[in-house]
Amino acid sequence: MGNGELYFTKMHGLGNDFVVLDGISQSVNLSAAQIRQIADRHRGVGCDQLLLVEAYEGDDAEFRYRIFNADGSEVEQCGNGARCFARFVYDQGLTQNTTIPVMTASGRIVLQIQPDGQVKVNMGVPELTPAQIPFVSEQRQTLYTLDVKGAAVSLAAVSMGNPHAVLQVVALESAPVATLGALLEVHPAFPKRVNVGFMQVVGRDAIRLRVFERGCGETLACGTGACAAVVAGRLQGLLDDQVTVSLPGGDLQIQWQGEGQPVWMIGPAATVFRGTLIV
Numbered sequence: 001m002g003n004g005e006l007y008f009t010k011m012h013g014l015g016n017d018f019v020v021l022d023g024i025s026q027s028v029n030l031s032a033a034q035i036r037q038i039a040d041r042h043r044g045v046g047c048d049q050l051l052l053v054e055a056y057e058g059d060d061a062e063f064r065y066r067i068f069n070a071d072g073s074e075v076e077q078c079g080n081g082a083r084c085f086a087r088f089v090y091d092q093g094l095t096q097n098t099t100i101p102v103m104t105a106s107g108r109i110v111l112q113i114q115p116d117g118q119v120k121v122n123m124g125v126p127e128l129t130p131a132q133i134p135f136v137s138e139q140r141q142t143l144y145t146l147d148v149k150g151a152a153v154s155l156a157a158v159s160m161g162n163p164h165a166v167l168q169v170v171a172l173e174s175a176p177v178a179t180l181g182a183l184l185e186v187h188p189a190f191p192k193r194v195n196v197g198f199m200q201v202v203g204r205d206a207i208r209l210r211v212f213e214r215g216c217g218e219t220l221a222c223g224t225g226a227c228a229a230v231v232a233g234r235l236q237g238l239l240d241d242q243v244t245v246s247l248p249g250g251d252l253q254i255q256w257q258g259e260g261q262p263v264w265m266i267g268p269a270a271t272v273f274r275g276t277l278i279v
């Protein structure tokens, strides 16, 4: 069913970019094919993910937001998108609160718009049990070895609501992000596919990271990927509890006190332009 015209806002978090749709004041009903077209950087607006903001009937959140990758797949969580969601609902006057709980496909998270305009997010407690990631393994390990086209690849597996594989590399520029990232994204050990992070440890409070994202390829930044990388690094004894994660698009501040504790993320959210979609 056609939607006719839809108002949208173009936003990004450190260059990870989004088309944001207000599904409250307008009726949005998009197929996966239509989302793919909107995300297309030549035939559409162009974005890594599309975010759909909806009212939430429960009393523990005012909003729900749904996340769709550029390939049209709906996913459970998005860190940079969460910050842009908070900025969007506040700037649009949909809420006057600067502390904003929101329901996502992987549960409730709480967003805080800081006085400096950055957004602080409680991203929830990471999931490390293989079945919950989901990841095919007999038991939980800090590092797993996967066979990828005959090569043994060592990686950590973490869920932030969405699945992440994290590999440690010594030189980020020459990391095989496009090739190994694409192979791991669809590796059978990850039944729902996986986001693939390549982490270079700079110090106990600093890493550099590139992420080949499930459903859209390498992005300039990945919020849940930054969280997953810090969790993986800390569990390997490489990182302390406050880490600056430097991604190609900029830096995120990530804090994690250890198992059973939530991961906190602080970073920016930018509004670039508004427009009208013809769908």
Ligand SMILES: N[C@H](CCC[C@H](N)C(=O)O)C(=O)O
Binding pocket: 016, 048, 049, 067, 069, 075, 076, 077, 078, 079, 080, 081, 162, 163, 195, 213, 214, 215, 216, 221, 222, 223, 224, 225
């Ligand atoms: N590609 C991710 C969703 C977007 C996550 C990323 N953009 C972030 O900031 O966390 C997935 O398929 O799970």
